[in-house]
Amino acid sequence: MSALPLPAGDALLWRPEPYRIERVRRDLADTFSLDLVPAGGGAPLAFRPGQFNMLYAFGLGEVPISISGDAEAGGPLVHTIRAVGPVTEAMRGLRAGAVLGVRGPFGSHWPVVEAEGMDLVIIAGGVGLAPLRPAIYYALRHRRRFGRVCIFYGARTPDDLLYKAELKRWRGEFDLVVDVTVDRASHDWAGKVGVVTRLVEGGGYDPLHTVALVCGPEVMMRYAARALLARGVAREGIFLSLERNMKCAVGLCGHCQLGPHFVCKDGPVFRLDQVERLLAVDEL
Amino acid sequence: MKRLTLDGLEALFAALRGQGFELIGPQLRDAALVLGPLEHAAELPVGWTDTAQDGGRYRLARRPDRAHFGYVVGPQSWKRYLFPPEEVLFRARRSGEGFALDPAEPPPRRAFIGVRACDLAAIQVQDRIFVHDPGYQARRAAAFIVAVNCTEAGGTCFCVSQDTGPQARGGFDLALTELCTDARHAFVAEAGSAAGAALLDALPGEAADAADLAAARDAIAHAAAHMGRRLDNAGLAEALRARLEHPHWQQVAERCLSCGNCTMVCPTCFCANVEDRASLDGDSAERVRSWDSCFNLEHSYIVGGNVRSSGAARYRQWLTHKLAHWHDQFGVSGCTGCGRCITWCPVGIDITAEAAALRAG
Incomplete structure (x- = not known):
């Protein structure tokens, strides 16, 4: 016994x-x-x-x-x-x-405290903005602890833009860069059209002193990570929030595994270098 | 160490029943040795053996003697009693606008009779997995474990490779080694816990002598020397992590039926579905956990598609989890060398052969 x-x-x-x-x-x-x-x-x-x-x-x-x-x-x-x-x-x-x-x-969390003193780049796709909003609130609350703060947001259409009123309010702040794009638009949209990863090229942040938080469809996150790396952001400064099947949230049901990781308890937020190789393998 | 006779074994059963334990042990049913409730030693598969196991092959045979534990492992493991195939995690009732959960039910007190070293190791593996699971821990704490050291090996056994057997080395309350020759029929009994020692003290029998101990040692050594399979674990986890895109996964997938048998018979596999159900009137509900398998397509379901849609990806998930990522997650291998996944695979896919092929490639 x-x-x-x-x-x-x-x-x-x-x-x-x-x-x-x-x-x-x-x-x-x-x-x-x-x-x-x-x-x-x-x-x-x-x-x-x-x-x-x-x-x-x-x-x-x-x-x-x-x-x-x-x-x-x-x-x-x-x-x-x-x-x-x-x-x-x-x-x-x-x-x-x-x-x-x-x-x-x-699960794990965005490294907002660790990112203090750095530029903060937040990249969201679709409803991926929802898990990032608490990080945005943190940056707004403690705005002076960060360098440049950029929010890059993409959705399928203008009708799929989440938290629209808040986005407009944030966009009105002098010390925030808020850039929004959609994949497809009708004639009443005068904003940007294209994938969110293109926005990564702008924003005026210093790639050598940047922490990037990324959440969206997995393929979008892979391209965003590639774009960030291409701009010179370090692997150690890029964080992704992954999605897998979850039935328990405590590492017991086995469904959310990605290689050695249980996405529910080791994630959902991972540093790029923890998962980059795994995400490159099809159907892992 | 004590030497028990057959009467002593029966006395052990009676003593456990007397302490309120439900006894669970191997028995013959549907041409297989399965686990189930029993009351007397005579209900064990006396005089039967199942050691002639091979990939996709399991046949029982008569033994020339009346050995009570003269076989290895059947399709079922003790997992079904500690982590049951279907388990109610909670029951709830509507109350006002909200709901209230019923208190958890006390676990059954069970004595596991005849736990082999590989399965004992598997229980210890699941102890690590379910360390925070209240239901598992309650059942585990309520269980009394009578281990049996193997004196013969099966055709798909490789506990020696996994360093888990054939001798039980802790984690039991009592361990028996059966000595069954023309000259005598006895069980050398060793206590592994205070509860086991107290029980053993009260059983009829004499102290085991040097000849008993030597005979037990030799019998276990015989089993160790006759393993049907072998798995080279040195560097295996690293090799598998480096071969996630090896063509051999596809070669296995061409044989694999994705039936999930290997995961059902595996004593360590722990994937489970969690489902909520409501009564027809909607006033009460329960949450049920049931065994799942990484070979099921829906296992990797997320909105937008299943992550592992190919059979190759699912076999890769199973094998790399078992032999590589399990080490990262729980500090041990997910394989205890019981051989069930080989025996019960309908097409005889052999984890030892596939691991070797992947390593070689």
Whole structure:
């Protein structure tokens, strides 16, 4: 009967905590944001920019969703969710007052503290802006601790641009570079058209003193990393947030493996040199 | 060390039952040796053996003697009792706008009878994986382990290569070595824990003498000398990490059916689906964990497509995880040399042969 000791807290490993939806925002046709507060009162769990939670719809299922609010505001937990399957579709139908289960926070985080003193380049594709927003909030809150701060954002069409009002507000700041592009546009779009990786060439940041945070489709991240490297940003300064199938978020279900890594607990945020070779192998 | 007779073995079973344990051990069913509940030593596969295993081949045969443990391992491992094929992680009920979770149920107390060294090592591997899993740890803490040292080797065994057997070296409560000759039939019993020692003290039997110990040693050495397979682990993990794009993956994929048998019989494989289910009226729900396999297409599902759509990619995931990345993740190999994946592969794909071919290429 030789058993390993059970560390405190493990009894809750699989058990979601009830959180009440305080507010629902309709971001895009298929994308919405939920503000969550503990149903039993008290403060929402603390997290670091880039981490995610498992959100549970009672009896339906659980999905990994990045936390997209301000880690230092102490307000509700904010999750921006794209409805792509039965669980997220069901969540789209929920209104304020409904209760979801929350487990978390899980995973690694953006190195925002380590990036202080450097130029910060944030590159997002589509809903990839959601896991990056807490890093943007951190940079805005502590603006003087950073050099140049650039946000490069690409979406498929103008209608797919997330957090549009905020983007416009950030774009109005004198000390932020915000550049937006879309893959396809109709005649009422006078902005840039093209892939987000092209924006990497601008921005006026100093590649030798830059930390870049990248989140979007994997192929977009690979091209973004290539563009950053081509501009002279060091491998050690480039961070990506990866997506893989996740059923547990605690390294137990095996689905999210990428070579030696469990994306759920070793990631989702990786330094480029940790995963560059693995990402280059097809179907790994 | 104590020498037990057959009556002593039966007394051990009775003592464990008396302590409230459900006994689980090997038994003959559907022409295979499988694990299940038993009460008496006579329910073991007495006089049977399964050592003539090969790639995709498993046949039972009668032994000339009445050995109670004269076989190696069947398709099932103890994994199914510590990390069950299907397990309820929690039950929940609607309450008002929200929900409430039922308290966790206490684990069953089980005594595992006849755990081989390879499977004992596999339990220790899963102990590392599930170190934070409350259900696993509760079942593990409630289990009493009676190991059996192998005195014969099977055709697909390679525990010697994996340094896990054929002798159990810790992690058990009791370990038995069966001595079954014309002259005598006895079990040399060794305690591996305080609970095991207390139990052994109370059993009828004499102290094992030098001849018993020598006979036990020789029998285990016989098994060690007759391994059916061998795997050269030196530098293997590095070699596999460097061969992620080797053409041999495709050659294996041309034979592999992606059936997942290897992962189901493997005593260390731990991939699992987690599913939430609701009652028809929607008032209660449960979360169920069930075995999954990296050979299933949906295993790597993400919105937009499956990461590992080809059979070659899935076999590569399994083999490199087992023999290379497991070291990075858990500090040990994911393979304990039990040979089940070879025996139970319908087309006889042999992990030792594929690893050797990859290393050579």
